[in-house]
Amino acid sequence: MKTKIIALFLLSVLVTENAMAFCGFYVAKADTKLFNKTSQIILVRDGNRTTITMNNDFQGDVKDFAMVVPVPVVLKENDIRISDQSVFEALDAYSGPRLVEYYDENPCYRYDYLEDYSYSRSESISMVQKSSMKEKEKGLGVKVEAEYSIGEYDILILSATESVGLKTWLTQNGYKIPGTANEVLDPYIKSNMKFFVVKVNLDNKKALGFEHLRPIQISFDSPKFMLPIRLGMANANGPQDMIVYAFTKTGRVECTNYRTVKIPTDRNVPLDIRNNFGKFYVDLFEKSWRYQGKNCVFLEYAWNVTPSWGGVKCDPCVGPPPLTADLGRAGVNWANQGNVFFTRLHVRYSRDKFPQDLNFQVTPNTEHFQGRYILTNPAGGDFECEDGQQYLKDLCYKRKHEVEELAVLTGWDVTRYGKYITEYNHLIKDNQFKKNDFTPVIPQDSDPGSPGNGGKWIFTLFFLVGVGGLFILLQRIPVTRQA
Amino acid sequence: MKSSIHLLTALRSLFRDARNFQIVFLSSFLLYGIWYLDWDHDIVRFAIIISTALMVQLVGVMLSPAPMHSLKSALITGLGMSLLFQANSYITLVMGVGLAIAGKFLIRSNGKHIFNPANFGIVVTILLTGDAWISPGQWGSSALLVFFIGAAGLMVILKAGRVDTSFAFLATLFLLEYVRTIVYLGWDFDFLLLKFSNGSLLLFSFFMITDPVTTPNHLVARIVWASLIAVVTFSLSNFMQVHTAPLWALFFISPLTVGFDRLLKSEKFQWIKA
Numbered sequence: 001m002k003t004k005i006i007a008l009f010l011l012s013v014l015v016t017e018n019a020m021a022f023c024g025f026y027v028a029k030a031d032t033k034l035f036n037k038t039s040q041i042i043l044v045r046d047g048n049r050t051t052i053t054m055n056n057d058f059q060g061d062v063k064d065f066a067m068v069v070p071v072p073v074v075l076k077e078n079d080i081r082i083s084d085q086s087v088f089e090a091l092d093a094y095s096g097p098r099l100v101e102y103y104d105e106n107p108c109y110r111y112d113y114l115e116d117y118s119y120s121r122s123e124s125i126s127m128v129q130k131s132s133m134k135e136k137e138k139g140l141g142v143k144v145e146a147e148y149s150i151g152e153y154d155i156l157i158l159s160a161t162e163s164v165g166l167k168t169w170l171t172q173n174g175y176k177i178p179g180t181a182n183e184v185l186d187p188y189i190k191s192n193m194k195f196f197v198v199k200v201n202l203d204n205k206k207a208l209g210f211e212h213l214r215p216i217q218i219s220f221d222s223p224k225f226m227l228p229i230r231l232g233m234a235n236a237n238g239p240q241d242m243i244v245y246a247f248t249k250t251g252r253v254e255c256t257n258y259r260t261v262k263i264p265t266d267r268n269v270p271l272d273i274r275n276n277f278g279k280f281y282v283d284l285f286e287k288s289w290r291y292q293g294k295n296c297v298f299l300e301y302a303w304n305v306t307p308s309w310g311g312v313k314c315d316p317c318v319g320p321p322p323l324t325a326d327l328g329r330a331g332v333n334w335a336n337q338g339n340v341f342f343t344r345l346h347v348r349y350s351r352d353k354f355p356q357d358l359n360f361q362v363t364p365n366t367e368h369f370q371g372r373y374i375l376t377n378p379a380g381g382d383f384e385c386e387d388g389q390q391y392l393k394d395l396c397y398k399r400k401h402e403v404e405e406l407a408v409l410t411g412w413d414v415t416r417y418g419k420y421i422t423e424y425n426h427l428i429k430d431n432q433f434k435k436n437d438f439t440p441v442i443p444q445d446s447d448p449g450s451p452g453n454g455g456k457w458i459f460t461l462f463f464l465v466g467v468g469g470l471f472i473l474l475q476r477i478p479v480t481r482q483a
Numbered sequence: 484m485k486s487s488i489h490l491l492t493a494l495r496s497l498f499r500d501a502r503n504f505q506i507v508f509l510s511s512f513l514l515y516g517i518w519y520l521d522w523d524h525d526i527v528r529f530a531i532i533i534s535t536a537l538m539v540q541l542v543g544v545m546l547s548p549a550p551m552h553s554l555k556s557a558l559i560t561g562l563g564m565s566l567l568f569q570a571n572s573y574i575t576l577v578m579g580v581g582l583a584i585a586g587k588f589l590i591r592s593n594g595k596h597i598f599n600p601a602n603f604g605i606v607v608t609i610l611l612t613g614d615a616w617i618s619p620g621q622w623g624s625s626a627l628l629v630f631f632i633g634a635a636g637l638m639v640i641l642k643a644g645r646v647d648t649s650f651a652f653l654a655t656l657f658l659l660e661y662v663r664t665i666v667y668l669g670w671d672f673d674f675l676l677l678k679f680s681n682g683s684l685l686l687f688s689f690f691m692i693t694d695p696v697t698t699p700n701h702l703v704a705r706i707v708w709a710s711l712i713a714v715v716t717f718s719l720s721n722f723m724q725v726h727t728a729p730l731w732a733l734f735f736i737s738p739l740t741v742g743f744d745r746l747l748k749s750e751k752f753q754w755i756k757a
Binding site: 183186187190191223224225250251254255256257258259260261262292293295296355356359361363364365366367455456459460462463464467470471474477 | 503506513514517520521523524526529550551552555558569571613614615616618619620621622623624664667668669670671673674677678681723726
């Protein structure tokens with residue numbers, strides 16, 4: 001009996017180890033610093049309560065720093081907090097698209113591998129508007145609803161009756177507002193939005209001694225769950241990137257007025273992507289963005305990150321999962337009591353494709369998702385046995401497929417990959433096989449969002465046959481009664 | 484020339500039953516989504532929704548005097564729900580579709596079912612389970628042309644069957660939105676265009692509120708009824724931030740059909756004139 005129990009225990013340990021090994025090993029990640037002009041936002045939504053944390057990586061003289069954000073309500077002093085840059089770094093590192101690798105086993109004999117976890121840190125870049133402060137209000141229909149000094153920032157909450165007055169007020173007070181901002185300010189004023197206006201208090205900053213400007217976090221109650229991006233487009237030249245880290249109690253956050261599209265994932269790519277994964281992902285994103293019409297929001301990550309939740313939090317982990325303290329600093333104030341679902345969205349927006357601000361909704365959708373790209377290391381040793389020979393032939397086809405995937409995903413020229421595909425062919429004894437042509441077949445104008453059309457074809461066929469059959473059947477039944 | 488006349492006659496006779504036309508169009512939208520909008524991950528969901536709708540309807544046909552050709556209506560409901568309705572679990576999906584079809588047989592007045600089946604199934608499931616949702620953004624704005632082709636086809640073939648409902652709804656909503664977003668708030672015109680090129684809204688306008696069984700019988704009543712839905716939609720989406728407003732508006736206004744039919748008497752709609 002004892003031996004049985006021990007045997008069972010051993011078996012379960014072995015099974016677990018295999019299951020873990022199945023995750024693959026983490027190789028590299030694509031973080032926000034790969035994209036220039038990228039702002040980062042943390043959004044927390046609980047019922048009608050929204051918390052927005054805005055990252056500040058302002059490069060330049062801090063006395064020139066200023067920010068104007070439309071908000072739905074007048075914020076109270078304890079609705080505004082200073083957060084910490086490290087939260088963004090932790091979230092970015094944890095949720096970025098990842099490169100993983102697997103090791104093939106030689107079918108002629110078997111290896112054992114050890115697990116290895118590693119993660120690294122990343123930096124991030126954010127865009128802010130420049131300006132400086134000078135004067136006081138001059139009866140332009142602008143009312144200072146509230147005035148706070150928090151940390152290194154001086155904060156005003158303004159309400160306005162018309163855009164020209166607001167623009168004049170801002171200009172007189174040293175905020176450099178772009179000429180086209182008028183027409184954008186107007187709709188916000190008439191929608192009864194207030195303006196959250198920030199500048200740096202140089203004395204406080206000096207006293208505090210922080211080198212960089214820290215992120216500002218604001219919370220408010222409003223049925224509106226949106227990000228005002230139109231104001232930032234007024235002076236933009238070219239598309240801007242934004243990464244949104246969103247937290248809810250129930251499930252994924254998605255955009256309601258633009259498509260939310262999954263970034264292509266779980267693709268096998270050639271081994272040398274290990275050395276330039278950053279460029280690979282930047283080009284992949286660019287191609288997907290073009291292919292989807294430049295007017296959608298991309299899903300890069302979605303996972304249940306509840307600290308006490310026992311499930312697997314990543315496969316594999318790029319960075320450590322966010323701790324309760326990280327979540328707290330991000331504005332998730334229920335991390336100890338309930339579910340925390342994390343969504344990472346990446347949007348590249350420009351005025352011509354994004355006429356409206358981004359509106360979001362919380363869905364009950366708890367399906368996990370990650371942007372994941374796979375390297376497969378070939379087996380070592382000799383391949384004399386029959387299975388080994390078959391393995392080499394399969395490897396050749398598999399690599400051809402990897403190269404085709406690479407071309408589809410990034411649009412790169414893959415002609416130099418010929419040697420990679422046939423690297424192991426000299427070990428194959430079957431001369432007939434070696435004569436085959438292994439030039440990659442690159443489908444024209446193919447869809448970087450779909451690994452294959454097999455499922456689509458099967459569904460289409462079944463669907464058409466089913467509906468057609470039903471049609472014919474019903475047309476033959478004589479009509480006797482009314483529906 | 485001759486063959487084209489033959490084709491036209493064949494089409495006319497096929498689309499004499501408006502449901503055949505709806506099935507062709509909704510099927511095209513579904514296949515469009517699968518092939519061009521990356522909905523291929525959802526194939527299992529579509530299969531479950533459509534087969535559940537047909538099976539529940541078949542049970543209904545056996546237990547009630549409903550005719551066999553009402554399976555077409557169930558197919559339309561199934562297709563419509565495939566294009567809108569999402570849930571975490573298959574059980575929720577089956578429940579939603581079951582409710583939609585069962586509601587037709589159980590909640591009736593004056594020989595007509597009160598709620599639009601797909602609408603009823605979706606709204607009640609969202610309210611009861613908290614496990615289902617609608618993604619109004621899933622279409623993007625590229626579906627605009629497809630829908631207008633659909634609407635044009637609808638008018639030509641049905642000789643404006645109940646398209647009056649669609650147009651009353653869209654025209655009222657457009658007017659209200661235009662006055663608010665362009666005239667009052669001062670957004671650019673493409674702001675409004677994005678709202679009206681939303682696939683979910685157009686699907687709702689041409690294929691959900693046109694359901695002849697759940698709309699009032701009298702023309703005037705229909706136009707008032709559709710405009711009322713537009714007003715509620717406008718208010719919900721602009722002042723309460725409900726992004727799926729049209730579905731809720733239809734759900735709450737649907738029961739008024741009974742009152743409209745009593746006030747303004749007109750001939751009841753029949754799918755196929757016997």
